[in-house]
Amino acid sequence: MKNTVLDSAFWATLYRHITERALESGVHVIGIVVVYFLLRNICKRAVFSVTTSIIAREERLGVTEERSGRLKTLSSLLNSIIGYVLFFLFVVLTFKAVGFDIMPFITTASVVGLAVGFGAQKLVKDVISGFFIIVDNMFVVGDTITVGAITGEVQDMGMRVTRLLDATGRVIMLSNGDIGQVINLSRNPVQEFIEIALAAGADLNATREAINTAGAELFESGITSLKAAPVLAGISAFSAATVTVRITVASDPRCLAQEQMRVRSAVRDALAKACISPA
DSSP: OOSSTTOHHHHHHHHHHHHHHHHHHHHHHHHHHHHHHHHHHHHHHHHHHHHHHHHHHHHHTTOOHHHHHHHHHHHHHHHHHHHHHHHHHHHHHHHHHTTOOOHHHHHTHHHHHHHHHHHTHHHHHHHHHHHHHHHTTOOOTTOEEEETTEEEEEEEEOSSEEEEEOTTSOEEEEEGGGOOSEEESSSSOEEEEEEEEEETTOOHHHHHHHHHHHHHHHHHTSSOOBSSOOEEEEEEEEOSSEEEEEEEEEEOGGGHHHHHHHHHHHHHHHHHHTTOOBO
């Protein structure tokens, strides 16, 4: 039989066919790559421009920070969707440019889709979960959230993953489908406590006055992320030798640790000024 894979004429014809189309296919592929990156860049810039103009307009109208963060989240998600769509078109056109007939793949898409569906359940779950996170307004870009044992600021949210930046600067990527219970620390001020041990014989009235005065001065200084003046809440523990007092600190969650240190420093100076010695 002629024209079989064992026939030298078959390979000569194949080689000639490939070399004749190599230049033409190469030009087409290069053109597709250039158009792909141009479209992706144009779409990204367009989404950014539209979102920026909307946020600027809303800010002039007194929009809340939550609304602004939601617009940024939708912008991030839209960029992700556009990226996936353009990449799919890029792959299809590239295959077509090099001479592969994609129609058999399209006609069998239902069968392949069923097979892929079983293997890509996690991917589908991530995409659907990301959609409902947006719809339910669980969090937006810029919010500080806690998911399980992870706490960080939402940097970006895509169709499949959400990126967090923790307090140490590490970028943590969570699959949207793995995000269950979420504690959003940005919707309301976070209130924490610091405790200071004093000698058992310390004057509690003088201590309260010194701490509350220092807290008020710190809050009114303007160089702070405190949401309220730190005050002495009361006694949290005592013994024969010491009395432990608790001070409330309400702050923006992103600056809580820093504000706790500033409050401790201010309280220490106030107690020293009032001649009240810590235990």
